[in-house]
Amino acid sequence: MRAKFDIIVATDLNRGIGKNNQLPWRISTDLKYFRDLTSATPVPDVTNAVIMGRKTWESIPAGYRPLKNRVNVVLTRNADYSLPQGVFKADSLDAALTILSRGPVDRVFVIGGGQVYAEAMQHEKCGLLYLTLVRHQFDCDAFLPDYRGFFQLASCSEVMMENNLEFCFKVYQFNFPEYLAALE
Numbered sequence: 001m002r003a004k005f006d007i008i009v010a011t012d013l014n015r016g017i018g019k020n021n022q023l024p025w026r027i028s029t030d031l032k033y034f035r036d037l038t039s040a041t042p043v044p045d046v047t048n049a050v051i052m053g054r055k056t057w058e059s060i061p062a063g064y065r066p067l068k069n070r071v072n073v074v075l076t077r078n079a080d081y082s083l084p085q086g087v088f089k090a091d092s093l094d095a096a097l098t099i100l101s102r103g104p105v106d107r108v109f110v111i112g113g114g115q116v117y118a119e120a121m122q123h124e125k126c127g128l129l130y131l132t133l134v135r136h137q138f139d140c141d142a143f144l145p146d147y148r149g150f151f152q153l154a155s156c157s158e159v160m161m162e163n164n165l166e167f168c169f170k171v172y173q174f175n176f177p178e179y180l181a182a183l184e
């Protein structure tokens with residue numbers, strides 16, 4: 001299995017991430033941040049990978065999926081679920097990481113949604129949490145679990161503004177030993 005993966009997410013002040021299988025906001029600066037961060041590699045002959053839940057896959061407009069220049073892995077327990085050629089299907093997060101360990105993949109990002117984040121945020125291979133904080137409250141039906149106990153703030157950008165929305169980019173580091181200790 002792979003060494004590590006990171007998580008990338010945008011939340012509102014209540015950790016809301018989605019409503020009716022869509023993002024509740026549109027912040028193009030954040031979409032660009034997501035694209036650049038998940039695509040960038042140190043050398044041209046490797047690519048990064050993104051792992052997402054089946055509902056998040058379906059939330060991406062048809063013309064934009066698979067996410068280009070990245071290996072796409074979709075988690076589903078439905079063995080009959082059909083995906084375009086070149087998109088991997090996995091029936092667990094560990095199975096997805098195993099698939100990705102076989103190829104020339106550099107970084108792996110878990111990109112949502114709520115169900116997949118919940119599992120990834122307790123996983124021993126979880127490294128960084130890239131969190132865009134949208135400093136407003138939205139009506140949401142999908143949420144990120146509470147991260148404050150076991151994720152330590154590593155960096156925080158200045159506050160930016162787009163479409164009258166304030167947001168900032170934060171990076172947290174998962175503290176797996178502390179998480180394990182709390183379970184005992």
Ligand SMILES: NC(=O)c1ccc[n+]([C@@H]2O[C@H](COP(=O)([O-])OP(=O)(O)OC[C@H]3O[C@@H](n4cnc5c(N)ncnc54)[C@H](OP(=O)(O)O)[C@@H]3O)[C@@H](O)[C@H]2O)c1
Binds near residue numbers: 010017081117
């Ligand atoms: N704000 C953000 O950064 C962000 C990012 C991504 C998504 N979102 C939002 O999040 C919402 C979707 O989240 P969600 O929690 O409803 O759905 P989701 O996590 O995207 O997908 C859930 C589905 O993924 C599959 N799945 C989940 N865990 C699995 C596992 N361990 N093994 C195998 N399959 C697994 C199952 O598919 P089957 O039912 O097919 O078995 C499950 O029904 C949308 O509103 C979307 O817009 C927000």
